[in-house]
Amino acid sequence: MTKYLFGVDVGGTTVKMGLFDKNGNVLEKWEIPTVTANKGERILPDIADSIKGKMEAEGIRADQVAGIGMGVPGPVDGQGVIYVTANLGWDHVFSIPEVMQSYIDIPVLAGNDANVAALGEMWKGGGQGYKNMVMVTLGTGVGGGIIVDGRVVSGATGAGGEIGHLHIDDQETEECGCHNLGCLEQYASATGVVRLARRRLERDDAPSVLREKNLSAKSVFDAVKFGDKVAIEIAEKFGEYLGKGLAIIASVVNPEVFVIGGGVSRAGEVLFEYIRPYYMQHAFSGCRQADFVLATLGNDAGIYGAAKLVIDSQNGKN
C-alpha cells in the first residue's frame, strides 16, 4: 500500500520539494538549488537524489510512494513532454517522466508550473470548492493556469494558460520578453505596474509620493492605500488592462472564479476594486457572475499542485 507522495516545484534558482501523506498533508518541506549549468543536465538527477535521500532518512520504501508530481517553468503538455525552455538551460524536447524514471523507479507526472500551482490553489488554497477556475499569477511576469471541470488545460503544446502573452494593446511600441507587442504581462505583472507608473510619472509633474521612492508594484499599491492620486490613476490603468484581459479569458472558458496570486496580489483585496469594474464592463453578460478571490498558498501552491497531479492520476483523471 502506498502511503506517500512527493510534490516538486522546479524554479529558476531553487527546487522546492514536499513530502505528503496520501491525504495531502505536508509532512516535510525542503529546497535544493537549481543547477542550470551545462544545459541543466544536473536538475533532474539532483531532484531524484534528494528524494532518494529523504526516503532513506525517513525509512520510506519505493513501493510506499504513489508518485512524484512536478511543476516545471516551461510549456509541458498533458503527457509531461516539455517543449523548448530557456529558463532551465534545457534545449530540446523530452519527456520529463521518462527521463526522471531513468534516475528513480517511481511514477512521475509533470506539468507547467503555473498550471500546477493553479491545481494546488484549487485543491488547498483560494480556489477550494471550485471546479472551473482561472488562476492568474502576477509576479515578475504574468502566469496563468486554466482549470476546466477539475482538469488542467495543458494545451496542444503545453502553452495552455499562457495568458501573460494574451494580446491586449494595439498601441504598444515596446517589445514584450516574448518579442510580441502589447502582451498582458507588459501591464499587469510587477514589472508591468512599474512601467505603467514610470509612464504616468513622466507625463507631467503632478505631485506623488511615488516620486520620492523606489518604484515597485508594492510602493504603488501602498501609495494607493494612502490616497495618492497619481498612484490611484496607475492602479486604474492596471485594473483596466487586467479586468479587460480577464473578461476576454471569460469569453473563452467562462470560469466560476478568478484566483489572483503572485507578488502583486500581496496588495490584497484592494486590487479587485480596480479590476472588477473593467471586468464587468467588458465581460459577456453570461460570464459576469465570476468570483474574484486571492490565492492563499503563496510559494507552496506549486508543491501542493504537484502532489495533486499524483492523486488525480491515481483517480484516473489524467
Place this chain on the structure above:
Amino acid sequence: MTKYLFGVDVGGTTVKMGLFDKNGNVLEKWEIPTVTANKGERILPDIADSIKGKMEAEGIRADQVAGIGMGVPGPVDGQGVIYVTANLGWDHVFSIPEVMQSYIDIPVLAGNDANVAALGEMWKGGGQGYKNMVMVTLGTGVGGGIIVDGRVVSGATGAGGEIGHLHIDDQETEECGCHNLGCLEQYASATGVVRLARRRLERDDAPSVLREKNLSAKSVFDAVKFGDKVAIEIAEKFGEYLGKGLAIIASVVNPEVFVIGGGVSRAGEVLFEYIRPYYMQHAFSGCRQADFVLATLGNDAGIYGAAKLVIDSQNGKN
C-alpha cells in the same frame, strides 16, 4: 442492446433531427418547425412527439435507443441546464434532460448548439483526428466551441466558447447585440463583414465593384477573388480582427487546430490568407503551430455533435 440514437439541433425557426446507428451513421434526417410562441412551451414536447413518431414508423423500441442528444441556442452547462435565453422564448433556468424526460422515457443530453457543432466537426468533419480544437462559426453572429482533450468546455454557466463576444476593439462606438462595445462578432460575422465594408466604402470614392452590388460577406469575398482592391482592404481588416482574436484564444487554450465554419467560411481557404498573418503576428510563439481548416459538415454539424454527446456519455466522457 441499444442500436440507435437521435441527434437534435434546435434552431430559432426549425429543429433538425437525425436518427443514427451506434457507429454514427445517419439513417434518416428530417426537420420540424420550432414553435416559439407561448414562451416556447411546445418546443420540447414537439421534439419528443416527433421522435416517438419516428420510432413507431421504424418499429424502434425505447430500449433500443441509447439516448437523445440535443444542441440548443443558449448557454447550457455541463449538466444540460439552460440559463436564460431569449431566442426560443424560454424565460427561466431549467434542466433540459429533466424536462425532456417528462415527455419521453429515453436518456437525454444537452449542450450549447455551437459547442455541440464543434463536437460534430471533431467527430466527422474538418476537425477529425484532433482532440484540442477551437471551432469558429462565422454566421449572422460569431459562435464558438472549445474542445479540450476531446471534451467540450461548457463553462460555469454555459457561456464557454462565447468568443463572438470576446472584446477586440477599444475604439468601437456602436453597440453589439450583447450591449458591449467592440466584440469580435461586430467585425468577423457575416453582418460584421458588411459593416466593415460599409465603413470602408463611405471613407472615400475609391472604385470598387462593391459599390454596384448588394453588400454581403459573399459579395465582398467574391470581389476579393477578382482582385478588387477595396474588397481586399476589407478582407485585410476582417483578417486582422479574426486573426488577432484567434491568437488571443490560443493564449488561453493552445489548440491544435482552428476549424472555421458558418456562412462566411463558404469563401473557402482564401480566408486563411487574411487570417493567418495576423494570427502569427499576435500569437504567443508556443501557440503558432496551430492548423487552420474549414468545417465540412455545414448544417449537419449540430445533429452529428448531438449524437456524439450520447456516444461520449456512454463512454463515461460526460
